[in-house]
Amino acid sequence: MAPRLNPLTTLTAAAAVLVITTAASSWAVSLTVAGGAALLAGVTGTARRVLLAAGVILAPFWLSLLLMHGLFFPEGRTVLASWGPARITAEGLGFAVDMGLRTSAFVLVLLLFSFSVRVPELVAALAxxxxxxxxxxxxxxxxxxxxxxxxxxxxxxxxxxxxxxxxxxxxxxxxxxxxxxxxxxxxxxxxxxxxxxxxxxxRGFRRTGPRTTYTQVRDSRAQRGFRILAVLLAVAAVAVRIAASLPGGGQA
Amino acid sequence: MSQPSLTLPTPGQRAGRNRRLLEILGAAAIAGTFIYLVLTQPADITGGLGSVSALVALGGFLLGAVLLIVGVLPTLPTSTVVLIPVALVLNIVLGQLMGTSGLPFYLDAIGTVLIAVLAGPAAGAATGALSSIVWSFINPTVLPFAAGAALIGFLAGTAARYGLFRRFYLAPVAGFVTGIVAGVVSAPIAAFVFGGTSGAGTGAIVSAFRAMGDTLLAAITKQALISDPMDKAIVFTIAALLVYALPRRTTFQFPFVRRYNVLAGKEPAKRNA
Structure with missing residues (x-):
């Protein structure tokens, strides 16, 4: 299924999903996207590699986030427990979970793309x-x-x-x-x-102008349409987010 | 070394001007993004996820990196282009080798600095940005740091151009200064896109500053100012040692090395192209 798609289509889809996830900035969306990416990895048969690589990257990151924001979050108001200078606050934990989930979605989606794309096809498509x-x-x-x-x-x-x-x-x-x-x-x-x-x-590596390639990359009108739609959706998500932040007293 | 070919048309002046424009736009995108992030940082991050800041950081820095790559890559001679993949792998492999030596640094820019010294600031910047993009196929979290990596390559090349690699004691100094700049530029990415740093050591330092009541961006910037300059000083030293360990015949093949007299010592009498 995945190899039949044009690499540009999967790349655009991954980028659009990431932009929308970042713009939405809600833990529910991040969790859904991360779960969806893991599920899709299972369907395409790359689950083991994707999850292993993601685990290696994300485990220390989560640990660091939870320690950093869980224990020290000066802006936190709701103190759950404290000893010495360290205070566990609800806001700190929430912030750590929000950021951790968003990064998990980021890592899983990009790894799913890079582990399912065929590099020669991607190079031909980029040309x-x-x-x-x-x-x-x-x-x-x-x-x-x-x-x-x-x-x-x-x-x-x-x-x-x-x-x-x-x-x-x-x-x-x-x-x-x-x-x-x-x-x-x-x-x-x-x-x-x-x-x-x-x-x-x-062999004329530096010559400019059109080149022929031995790799034929499939493309279709439906995929082209989907790519434009994905870009438009991502732009719309960013526009909505920026518009929502404007009336809030110049808060970016 | 690539002699202009007899059969292929050489790109015109207009193409050159367009590429220069791309380079300038790329640098402007990176600089503009950084200034925006520093000016708007307060309140944002703790109030919510800092979504707009994250979008701006990701979009602006990545756009700048891609523009730099598209602008610089076609202007590089083939001898430099084929070295870039080698440098990217060296970034990763040598980083791992240093990891096994048990020293507490990441040293993931040795290849980038090596290219910058041999081929100049533009090649260094393109290599740094490409390094992050290609590396993100294995570890996506390095992708947003492409602009910082490009900056390291650019500064290393500039240092080489003005002769800082001619004296062995000046290379670490140049690395130290580069580390300060790179750390300050990369900190907003760590703060707004990831909300912190990966790794226990850096996390502990950030936590210490947070415990004193710093904002997240301030804490991460201070952490970067502690680890990055030292790290880059070591990276520049290693790159300098490697360059001087290479035979003259190889290093003087690079036009940048010859034109700006980057390395100490004389050009070999007979050039082997």
């Missing part, structure tokens, strides 16, 4: 948008390079260990070990990049 081709190159290249570079770092480490590198306890020792791994890694990567640049230049 249609007349974004510079270098942007597509950087995006695709980074996502493909990451595992290669990680593997290379591992190889460098093994090579240095076979030459007697032992990571000791002291900070100086650790820094020395980091240097012994970083310098060969960066040197090799910069060298490779130089070779790649010459190859790309020889």
């Amino acid at each position: 249609v948008l007349r974004l510079p081709p270098q942007f597509g190159y950087v995006l695709a290249s980074t996502l493909m390079l990451a595992p290669i570079i990680a593997a290379r770092l591992e190889k460098v480490r093994q090579a240095q260990e076979s030459r007697g590198l032992v990571v000791g306890k002291g900070i100086g020792n650790r820094l020395g070990a980091a240097r012994l791994q970083m310098v060969p890694l960066v040197l090799g990567l910069v060298h490779d990049a130089g070779i790649r640049a010459q190859a790309l230049d020889a």
Whole structure:
């Protein structure tokens, strides 16, 4: 289901949902959006990866928010409990939950998009948008390079260990070990990049104007219509929010 | 190094002017957003979710970052463009490597600063912004900080242009100043979009300032002023060490390094293009 959609459609949908969630700024909407994203991840079969990645990001964030605002919220009036300078206030907890839910929705929706999109299709779709081709190159290249570079770092480490590198306890020792791994890694990567640049230049990478692509991205009138509708909805949500904040004595 | 090709048309002057306009608009969007956020910050955040501020912060900073990328990327030589993905991965991988060394810093801008020193402020800004956008495919919370990352790249490139990387003791100083600016610009994002910082260490510092009665923005700004300058000083030092560890032949391939005499020492006698 998801791969059949144009990546621009899913991207627009994700962005519109986020804008509307932020504009609505109510915990109920945030919770619904977060739940909806998790549900959609289940339908598209990415639930495990999305939830795992979201958990790694959100767990420390929630902890930090609850400690920060739960214990110290000078603006809070309704004190539930207090000891020393720390006061648990209802307003502080409410603020932490509001912000936490909004960020959860933000993270889940974007992760759902990035884990369900196919990068080659996204790059082809961006080229249609007349974004510079270098942007597509950087995006695709980074996502493909990451595992290669990680593997290379591992190889460098093994090579240095076979030459007697032992990571000791002291900070100086650790820094020395980091240097012994970083310098060969960066040197090799910069060298490779130089070779790649010459190859790309020889194939007209910098030429301007239209380009052909081997990837055919599906698009339809319905999807185009949906994208315009999503953008309009998002703009309307922002307009309503700004209009609502105006009469409140210049409160932005 | 990209020699102008014989068969492909070179972009005209008008295209160049349009790109310059995009760059200026991008920088103006970032600056305008920041000024708006600082001027309107009171009352807003504690009264509610600060919805309009969050929208403005997200929209303005992201728009500025995207304009900068669209304006700068086509002007970069291919040798710089192919280095950008490498820098982005280095941001992540070296950050993790430093993480295992047990030091309490995040050091997630080493690649950005490296590009800025080799290829200049514009390339540095584009790399910083792109880094946040591409990284957000794995961790969406870094997306709103794209403008701050662009600023770090820009300032690092400017420092390199004016010769601060020619003396080893000046690099950390430039990093310290960059950290102050970057921290102040990023604080409104943390405050208005996320309502706090992630991570126990920074959270504890913010809580301490909150306990003294600071507003959320003030507390997060003070926290950023404690951690960011130190962090960026270290990042600039590491980037400088890496640049000097690279062979001359490689670093002097970059036109920016040659034109502004960025690095100490002489240009190698025979250039290998």
